[in-house]
Amino acid sequence: MPSTKVKVGRVFHALGDPTRRAIVEKLSAGPLSVSRLATPFDITLTAVAQHLQVLEESGLVHTEKVGRVRTCRLETAGFSILEQWIGDRRSMWERRLDRLGDLLAESGEE
Template identity: 55%
Template sequence: MLQYESQPLDRAFHALSDPSRRAMIERLSRGPASVSELAKPLPMTLSAVTQHLKVLEEAGLVRSGKEGRVRTCALDAEAMARVERWITDHKGFWEQRYDQLEAYLTQTLPTGEG
């Protein structure tokens, strides 16, 4: 298997483990949004949304900037690509293992039992 730097991936998967943060990521996948836009559909305070955004930023998945009084957030595409590569590589590894298991079972089981 390919080796990855575990700490950034650990932070990313921790950040993605929460459904509210995943909802924010999903919204940001359609384009940048203000904190209030991200908070609108969520059943939590603006303060809680800000705390969730901090986790996403610390994981490197989201960037934010302030223009005047509005804080706008955007998805960091490269960080999301790193997570996607890790998942894709591991999926390929396990698909290969399952194919090997299937081939082994086909060879060892008598006809009609597999």
């Protein structure tokens, strides 16, 4: 499945920005509207909206507009992709260390 591979880059890129991480942090306490989300930051509402778009495209945040207010909540998809990627690297890394350990044990038992 190439769909996961395409997205990892987006997730990493999204979380590379401190403001976007702060947004995620705030949202992990519960859903919020765009303007409520924007108040603590000293940047424009527009800027926050742009960040939210990036977060949404990377599957970290889901937003839904009802009436004139858009409510934002965290989404698991982006995080899953992230954890999967890290898990894959980790298992590859550990498998390698295992083989290395085998080799060392082998060379020592003669």
